[in-house]
Amino acid sequence: MGLFDKFEKNAALLSQLSAAGKNPFTVVMEEVLGPTRAKIKGRETVLAGTHNYLGQTFEPKAIAAAKEALDHDGTGTTGSRVANGTFSGHTKLEREIADFLGMKNCVVFSTGYAANLGAIAGFVDRNEDVVLIDADCHACIYDGCQLSGAETVRFRHNDPESLDKRLSRLDPKYNGKLVCIEGMYSMYGDIAPVKEFVEVAHKHGAHLLVDEAHSFGVYGETGKGVSEAEGVMDEIDFYTGTFSKALASIGGFMASNHPEAEYIRFASNPYRFTASPSPSTIASAGAALANISENPAIRAKLWENARRLHGAFVQFGLRLAAKPAPVISVLLPTREDAFEAWSFLLEQGVYVNMAIPPGTPGKESLLRLAVSSAHTNDDIDRLVAAYGALAEAFPSARVDGNA
Amino acid sequence: MSGIQEDDDLVFHKITSLLEPLNEKGVKLTRETDIIADLEIDSVSLLDVVMDIEDNYDISIPVNTISEIKTIGELVDAIHKIKKEQS
Ligand SMILES: Cc1ncc(COP(=O)(O)O)c(C=O)c1O
Numbered sequence: 001m002g003l004f005d006k007f008e009k010n011a012a013l014l015s016q017l018s019a020a021g022k023n024p025f026t027v028v029m030e031e032v033l034g035p036t037r038a039k040i041k042g043r044e045t046v047l048a049g050t051h052n053y054l055g056q057t058f059e060p061k062a063i064a065a066a067k068e069a070l071d072h073d074g075t076g077t078t079g080s081r082v083a084n085g086t087f088s089g090h091t092k093l094e095r096e097i098a099d100f101l102g103m104k105n106c107v108v109f110s111t112g113y114a115a116n117l118g119a120i121a122g123f124v125d126r127n128e129d130v131v132l133i134d135a136d137c138h139a140c141i142y143d144g145c146q147l148s149g150a151e152t153v154r155f156r157h158n159d160p161e162s163l164d165k166r167l168s169r170l171d172p173k174y175n176g177k178l179v180c181i182e183g184m185y186s187m188y189g190d191i192a193p194v195k196e197f198v199e200v201a202h203k204h205g206a207h208l209l210v211d212e213a214h215s216f217g218v219y220g221e222t223g224k225g226v227s228e229a230e231g232v233m234d235e236i237d238f239y240t241g242t243f244s245k246a247l248a249s250i251g252g253f254m255a256s257n258h259p260e261a262e263y264i265r266f267a268s269n270p271y272r273f274t275a276s277p278s279p280s281t282i283a284s285a286g287a288a289l290a291n292i293s294e295n296p297a298i299r300a301k302l303w304e305n306a307r308r309l310h311g312a313f314v315q316f317g318l319r320l321a322a323k324p325a326p327v328i329s330v331l332l333p334t335r336e337d338a339f340e341a342w343s344f345l346l347e348q349g350v351y352v353n354m355a356i357p358p359g360t361p362g363k364e365s366l367l368r369l370a371v372s373s374a375h376t377n378d379d380i381d382r383l384v385a386a387y388g389a390l391a392e393a394f395p396s397a398r399v400d401g402n403a
Numbered sequence: 404m405s406g407i408q409e410d411d412d413l414v415f416h417k418i419t420s421l422l423e424p425l426n427e428k429g430v431k432l433t434r435e436t437d438i439i440a441d442l443e444i445d446s447v448s449l450l451d452v453v454m455d456i457e458d459n460y461d462i463s464i465p466v467n468t469i470s471e472i473k474t475i476g477e478l479v480d481a482i483h484k485i486k487k488e489q490s
Contacts, residue, residue: 130465135450135451135454142466145466151465151467152465152466152467153463153465153466154450154454154466156454162458165458165461166457166463169461169462169463169489170463171488171489357445357447357448358445358446358447358448
């Protein structure tokens with residue numbers, strides 16, 4: 001009663017889907033068989049709906065480092081970064097990330113979600129400052145704005161001119177201005193024109209935060225992200241990221257060239273009031289970071305796989321959301337189509353993500369494939385075959401099928 | 404008709420023209436219409452409509468303000484207030 005009334009509508013839909021065995025939100029990985037395979041509903045399935053972009057989940061060096069940390073430092077820190085939860089592993093990893101990015105400092109949080117929450121709420125004063133966010137930013141950026149309590153203005157997705165207009169008409173009463181964008185956006189796999197955003201933000205005296213959760217390790221000459229690919233690593237003010245995707249662990253961080261940025265350690269509740277990442281997760285993240293920076297071939301393989309899949313899907317006439325990228329999304333006009341198409345792929349032995357509005361940028365639903373460098377030729381063949389069958393069975397997924 | 408009243412009607416008209424395509428159930432739009440509850444549109448679609456309004460009037464309507472708005476009338480009033488402040 002009361003509290004639960006609002007669940008009714010979704011609960012009805014979800015139980016209907018579950019009854020039909022088509023609920024994308026209750027999938028269980030019954031047995032993990034490797035970086036790109038798991039048993040789902042008793043069947044070996046190709047995983048193409050993960051964030052294991054660089055295939056580090058079973059990297060032997062990361063596993064060895066995690067085991068050693070378990071043996072030496074125990075299972076958990078039992079405390080927050082500002083109390084008993086900062087071990088030498090945490091500060092070492094902060095140094096390593098800062099060095100990898102070529103930035104002055106880095107603050108490690110318990111998740112990427114907490115890093116964005118903590119950075120926004122930590123920097124922005126509810127009475128004096130204002131936040132401007134790309135309309136398609138991740139929930140944790142929206143939540144960070146709410147936590148900050150400051151006035152929040154949205155601008156059009158990937159549209160520096162729209163930001164420019166909004167900055168121009170801001171009341172001069174604001175002291176600090178924080179602009180938040182992402183590197184690669186996770187739903188469509190489209191990337192931000194970071195360079196133009198830097199110019200617009202700085203022209204108006206605003207700071208720019210770039211969340212590279214999905215692009216860290218993936219974009220740029222040396223894997224520093226879209227900011228590197230755009231040639232503006234030295235110009236962005238705050239860089240946030242996560243260990244949960246390319247580094248296949250758990251944790252998050254905020255890096256900066258501003259020496260003052262480190263003060264958020266004392267100003268940010270998502271840093272101060274939650275336990276720090278466990279020693280083994282920190283150790284595996286560090287080992288994965290070392291591994292991917294020493295082996296650029298891993299990133300090259302990811303891009304090779306992404307181009308192969310994207311090329312094949314274009315051939316099939318599928319309606320794709322963006323250019324070749326480690327996320328390849330097929331657009332579908334309705335939720336019903338999306339549920340059907342998603343379970344069709346699962347029956348073909350392929351797991352991808354499904355997203356429906358309002359969790360998607362537009363009015364369409366989508367099937368989201370995330371590529372991994374660990375996808376083998378056999379995996380890619382199976383993905384191509386499954387999407388070929390999808391294109392046949394679902395005209396609504398094709399460019400020519402919306403008539 | 405006073406200037407304010409005329410402006411009020413124009414703003415109301417602008418908002419309803421933006422909401423109409425989302426009005427799948429064909430609800431009659433009045434100042435009392437609850438945008439999310441009556442039209443069954445999601446919160447993100449409302450934010451997108453507001454973005455169109457912002458660009459139309461060259462004003463900024465903070466997300467915080469929108470989350471306090473329920474009815475079309477409240478949105479009209481908020482736009483007037485912000486237009487006055489930001490002009
Ligand atoms: C853009 C973006 N930022 C932050 C996060 C949060 O990362 P984490 O899983 O480490 O909390 C995600 C992941 O879902 C994301 O997509």
